[in-house]
Amino acid sequence: MAIISYIEAVTMALREEMERDSNVFILGEDVGKKGGVFKATEGLYEQFGEARVLDTPLAESAIAGVAIGASMAGKRPVAEMQFADFIMPAVNQIISEAARIRYRSNNDWHCPIVIRAPYGGGIHGALYHSQSVEAIFANQPGLKIVMPSTPYDVKGLLKAAIRDEDPVLFFEHKKAYRSIKGEVPDDDYVLPIGKADVKRKGEDLTVITYGLSVHFALQAAEKLAQDGIQAEVVDLRTVYPIDKETIIESASKTGKVLLVTEDNKEGSVMSEVAAIIAEHCLFDLDAPINRLAGPDVPAMPYALPMEKYFMMSPEKVEKAMRDLAEF
Amino acid sequence: MAIISYIEAVTMALREEMERDSNVFILGEDVGKKGGVFKATEGLYEQFGEARVLDTPLAESAIAGVAIGASMAGKRPVAEMQFADFIMPAVNQIISEAARIRYRSNNDWHCPIVIRAPYGGGIHGALYHSQSVEAIFANQPGLKIVMPSTPYDVKGLLKAAIRDEDPVLFFEHKKAYRSIKGEVPDDDYVLPIGKADVKRKGEDLTVITYGLSVHFALQAAEKLAQDGIQAEVVDLRTVYPIDKETIIESASKTGKVLLVTEDNKEGSVMSEVAAIIAEHCLFDLDAPINRLAGPDVPAMPYALPMEKYFMMSPEKVEKAMRDLAEF
Amino acid sequence: MDQKHKQAGLTDETVIQMYEMMLLTRRLDERMWLLNRSGKIPFVVSGQGQEAAQIGAAFALNRDEDYLLPYYRDFGAVLAFGMTVKELMLSAFAKAEDPNSGGRQMPGHFGQRKNRIVTGSSPVTTQVPHAAGIALAAKMDQKPIVSLVTFGEGSSNQGDFHEGANFAGVHQLPVIFLCENNQYAISVPYTKQVAAKNISDRAVGYGMPGFTIDGNDPIAVYQCVKNAADRARRGEGPTLIETITCRLTPHTSDDDDRAYRTADEVKKAKELDPLLSFRTYVKEAGLLTEEREQQLEQEILHIINEATDYAEQAPYASPESSLQHVYADTKGGE
Amino acid sequence: MDQKHKQAGLTDETVIQMYEMMLLTRRLDERMWLLNRSGKIPFVVSGQGQEAAQIGAAFALNRDEDYLLPYYRDFGAVLAFGMTVKELMLSAFAKAEDPNSGGRQMPGHFGQRKNRIVTGSSPVTTQVPHAAGIALAAKMDQKPIVSLVTFGEGSSNQGDFHEGANFAGVHQLPVIFLCENNQYAISVPYTKQVAAKNISDRAVGYGMPGFTIDGNDPIAVYQCVKNAADRARRGEGPTLIETITCRLTPHTSDDDDRAYRTADEVKKAKELDPLLSFRTYVKEAGLLTEEREQQLEQEILHIINEATDYAEQAPYASPESSLQHVYADTKGGE
């Protein structure tokens, strides 16, 4: 089992799925010769050729729409949006079309596409290369939204997404691409979409989060452990539709819940998590449900001091966890 | 003070604002000669002429984008999306542009536009003429989202929206257009954007909702009152950014909260309301926070039995209120 | 000299089939309005005036292999692709057996996998990139398949038209873009939608040929679409075809077109009704006798009556079935 | 015979101003790369190779009244519209005084209200409908104002290009659409972006004139944009102009273009560098002496040095100021 980076796990999953199933193909801006602006598709153009690794015109609605069409004709397209921020022109195709095709046709047609996009901040990308966009889609039945935190999860979940019979948005944290490494089996495996993963067991409080912040929470949990406080860390992995069971179980057990997202606070996926807990675990709670999130400003600024002010960090998570533990 | 319909209040507000300020103009599909598919702009083309009531090409991203451009040059555009469902092609212009112009330019530029759109179900409109789309935008700082319930509120809030210095999405419930009537002063008045309105005072439980469902809640509240249960009905009016204070005050007071939306349940604006209450009023609650919403299926089907199954109704609200009161 | 349809490569049998299908389409459409006006069905959107374009185009394809991505007026095209009158009636009545959506979508939102009629939605023009995607799949699989996508001229102003057409142009995909230009987008006349003389003027910007033809002439449409399909199958890429027609009805049963166009304008358009001119053609060609015509009307009446009765009596989907088919594994009740 | 610039209606003074501005733009751009490579600024996007198009276009406008909607390479255009080198350096260093965004946006995201440089974002082509909107406002107010909007050829494949251009065509708005065609969208060459021979082929589809011109010739660009502006002010509507250029640098400082284009290709393009040919032109026209050239380089060096020092030492906006200016009434801390 090799230790590889988060982005290498993306490439590995893509390669293996393309080897396994000749219907899988990739399309997006600069995914071919250049191998993607982040190099997620590096080497695939060389291995599978131009016909299966398509450089598209600069037009996201077409990227999504063409993928949808191809999927209805039996293909398994994996579309790349160069940055999650640039998924906006494709919202109509994703929400009005991909999410509704099975339902509106009464199960006659379906749309097995994956849309991959790098999201998240901390890389000096400013307003339009740092955003978390999941909340825009996290109220659209018919879609699934996967946001993995580790290379192991990346590989297993991306493979699952490609094999899924329904459209999956697969958001990869771009700051995790090279900074997060981990063991990844060479074997074929899939992980279940729709299931959260308890990344750390604990009895004293629960942190629920996803993506890069999972690592912040794990780091903070280790620090708290030195002081005898055992935090449970729940990695949502799929942020829509959300895994209620795991949330309810952990919240009921510890009675203290911190929800962490890098997105703006109001209307984030963490609002839904809070609502679920408030609906199901009210009498098990020992403290208010606490949300730690980005401020409610449009997006992360470019200048370092402002970016840091906005961006989630291990320190911010640790502080919030300690406050909650002491409540 | 005349009794007029919800849609007449829309027209009245538009007319008065156009008379008051020559920079106000309307653009959209079929808003001119036809007066809009719902007749919201009826008579305005005749009164103000073609230059101020523009029939646009069938292209929502241009409608939003042109409005944005005109607003940056000093105009006060009121754009109509023919149905809220068709706002999707304009999401990039609304989220990436309108919402971010002031922030990204460090207050140098701003974007005072209003985008009106009829939303909501119960009119046999099927998947694409029945949707509630607010949740897609209800996590975008820079935007304001107004969803009035009564003719009085429509007039005061639409005027406020047109005079607002920032972009406002103004969603009108199409089933309310002709079914809801009420007293509306002939005078000029504005209502504050960002403030919820307590439509009925009560001590025993709180219903928080908006749009057409406000009326369902009020009807149900009258029935409960006959049995001595006094429900407070909070009309959010602005669903983003949300009025935390009013929510917290009412929830703390009654200790029992029912949240009602016609939208799908997971990821609706009611998730945010639940999160706010769970964060601020936990120890005042006597019952779990209860959400009553549409099922998590893409959108309302066409056939009457299925539409009714999905659609909110006074009966559904009443039942949920009674269950909560008895908790 | 050969008759026009023979020059176009159409046999007598086929041309009369085309006429029969046009007549069927029109009569079905008329019945839908009657049902609507008598309160039996809530909504009608219709293709009256555009049948020649739809049927001419559909007949030019391989209706056993090619894909159709229709828009809401394309009753003629979907009938030609194998959807039945009964099925369309089931959709009009929103009944469970409706193959398009099981009563979930409004009429005119076609879809039927077995006939390769691709499911459509209400937001206009989203189907255009889908057609490119289907053609891309065909190209990848080296199958000689063509996709035909239709849309109104107003809808050709949506970004998705541009992006889909450009994609097909770059990858030289076997797509036929058929714009049914009926001069109006609801109430907005052509001159307020587009400044170009013709929608087909846009083809050059996508590196494909563009044609503007008489949409009231099914044989001209057949010929033009046939050429485009042949080109597409030879790997020579997409084509943009614009058929000039007129919408003979209001936009839908919810519209009153007197607010924005004169009775005179509609009257003039009705004189160009493709059903009339095509009837004249097949009669003059000696392919339709007076008796056969009578008989045909009877047959069609019978089909439509039967379909109406069946659909009216058919059951709705159960309320709870609303919960089904969100995902592959949604059983309902989740 | 008159010299080329005189034929185009340019005085000696103006043409030399244009040259000076081109040189300034280039030297500033080069400095930014140095600053980036030495780790002083995190990011550069540059306009090297496109200055002639930008400056030729900007000079053809009324820079006291018209609006500019630039894209990220338009350093030449924004300098011509009145943004200063110091201001651009403040943006490169992301400092509080940056007039574009106060350090909130990446460099190349221009905006300055007092100079009517309209704030821009990263998602490409959103500015195109804005330009139509500004022109619509001008038309409504009967002001003789033109808006000039620029974008890359890759970006002309976005839906917003189509929708914005169509809107301007229908309403005959005073907009100039300037496509800076540098043959690549990051790594994707023209042939994989567009099947049309020229981007200007798209103009006819919007009922406007379209031109493809040599983007290395500032006088040709001036002339073409001037004609378009004159037409626009006469109420004759929009124009689409495509300038053929080459991107002489990688896409940005984050890109390595050796993965997708040969050194030879870039070398050849550099032989056509508009700065070189324009220098030759002004020299041959007797407008630039050897001494003046030396002096000019010194002046420019001085301006850039001063701006760099100033910007490097200028303060950042405070972290908490991130909370400001979400809405008109957001004071921060809310």
Ligand SMILES: Cc1ncc(C[n+]2csc(CCOP(=O)(O)OP(=O)(O)O)c2C)c(N)n1
């Ligand atoms: C994206 C979108 N915006 C608006 C509508 C509402 N609408 C339905 S049909 C129509 C006009 C379409 O005109 P055209 O494309 O010319 O087709 P026609 O109805 O004339 O056949 C409009 C505006 C829609 N369905 N989708």
Ligand SMILES: Cc1ncc(C[n+]2csc(CCOP(=O)(O)OP(=O)(O)O)c2C)c(N)n1
């Ligand atoms: C909507 C959107 N998608 C993707 C990107 C990422 N991106 C930035 S520049 C660029 C290429 C632009 O090419 P072109 O329009 O030709 O302009 P050039 O950079 O060549 O001047 C891409 C894909 C973006 N900024 N916006």
Ligand SMILES: [Mg+2]
């Ligand atoms: Mg039309």
Ligand SMILES: [Mg+2]
């Ligand atoms: Mg380019």
